[in-house]
Amino acid sequence: MFSKNYTLVGIPLDCGKITKGCLMGPDAFRTAGIVEMIDNLGHSVNDIGNIFPDKYEEENDENLKLYKLNENIAWIEKIFRIAKQEIKNSIPIFLGGDHALSAGSVSGVSAFAKEVNRPQFVLWLDAHPDFHTLHSSSSGNLHGTPVAYFTGQPGFEFFPYLEAPVPTENILMLGLRSVDSEERNTLKELSMNTVDMRYIDEFGIKTPLEKFLQHIKKVNGMLHLSVDVDFLDPIYAPAVGTTVPGGATIREAHLVMEMLHDSELITSIDLVELNPFLDKKGQTTYLMVDLLASVLGRKIFDKSTTSYI
Numbered sequence: 419m420f421s422k423n424y425t426l427v428g429i430p431l432d433c434g435k436i437t438k439g440c441l442m443g444p445d446a447f448r449t450a451g452i453v454e455m456i457d458n459l460g461h462s463v464n465d466i467g468n469i470f471p472d473k474y475e476e477e478n479d480e481n482l483k484l485y486k487l488n489e490n491i492a493w494i495e496k497i498f499r500i501a502k503q504e505i506k507n508s509i510p511i512f513l514g515g516d517h518a519l520s521a522g523s524v525s526g527v528s529a530f531a532k533e534v535n536r537p538q539f540v541l542w543l544d545a546h547p548d549f550h551t552l553h554s555s556s557s558g559n560l561h562g563t564p565v566a567y568f569t570g571q572p573g574f575e576f577f578p579y580l581e582a583p584v585p586t587e588n589i590l591m592l593g594l595r596s597v598d599s600e601e602r603n604t605l606k607e608l609s610m611n612t613v614d615m616r617y618i619d620e621f622g623i624k625t626p627l628e629k630f631l632q633h634i635k636k637v638n639g640m641l642h643l644s645v646d647v648d649f650l651d652p653i654y655a656p657a658v659g660t661t662v663p664g665g666a667t668i669r670e671a672h673l674v675m676e677m678l679h680d681s682e683l684i685t686s687i688d689l690v691e692l693n694p695f696l697d698k699k700g701q702t703t704y705l706m707v708d709l710l711a712s713v714l715g716r717k718i719f720d721k722s723t724t725s726y727i
Contacts, residue, residue, distance in 0.1 A: 501526025657702035
């Protein structure tokens with residue numbers, strides 16, 4: 419296994435939805451030993467601590483009905499700058515924080531990919547597609563909008579200018595099981611690569627991911643991995659405010675991570691929506707760190723030791 423350079427960026431963003439607690443996520447990851455885990459695998463790790471947005475105006479437009487719009491915009495601008503900078507010399511791991519942070523992280527790494535003339539891809543592990551716009555969101559919770567934003571969909575006139583939209587065909591959504599009718603219609607129109615839990619139940623999780631990774635390697639793409647806690651079944655990962663039964667099992671999740679490691683394609687990572695306030699003795703936090711370890715190369719045995727199969 420080759421040693422790589424990783425940068426941990428704590429993002430205690432907790433304004434993408436009303437339920438509080440995700441701001442504790444970055445420090446929970448650290449308490450669970452994320453730094454030590456990366457170091458023990460032989461990698462270089464630099465924890466730059468938690469970042470915070472620059473000063474912003476308090477909300478004053480009650481008619482917009484968007485939860486903490488100005489604060490979200492300030493976060494996106496700050497995360498964008500950090501992401502674009504850190505990916506130049508390392509593989510940044512963004513520790514959330516709710517999924518609204520991906521509007522900044524993905525737009526930042528995609529802007530860098532454009533500078534080096536490489537296509538940006540995204541693997542979205544989530545129960546939800548997060549494909550609402552500022553106008554289509556009925557809840558006003560902006561953690562449900564990042565994919566629509568960083569793919570350049572209309573309806574984000576208040577958000578920062580997008581330097582390098584990610585083409586919708588460059589995204590694979592795995593584990594979907596909570597998609598509203600408006601999102602469903604839009605995703606069909608755009609021919610988005612979506613794999614719901616029924617498909618995984620019937621055919622398995624390996625094949626669509628394998629095809630996606632093969633294509634990325636063929637075109638020398640950069641791959642951003644975004645892992646929402648609710649990708650996992652809540653029986654294994656209860657520390658999330660948007661629990662949806664019927665999610666991925668621990669082994670399905672580890673298989674995804676192991677395949678990603680074997681591909682050697684990962685260039686940036688989000689770990690999001692961890693709410694330690696809802697956890698059970700750190701169960702979810704430790705599991706997320708464990709999954710990250712699989713991405714970074716931890717194995718039970720090398721493949722060569724099972725040659726009899």
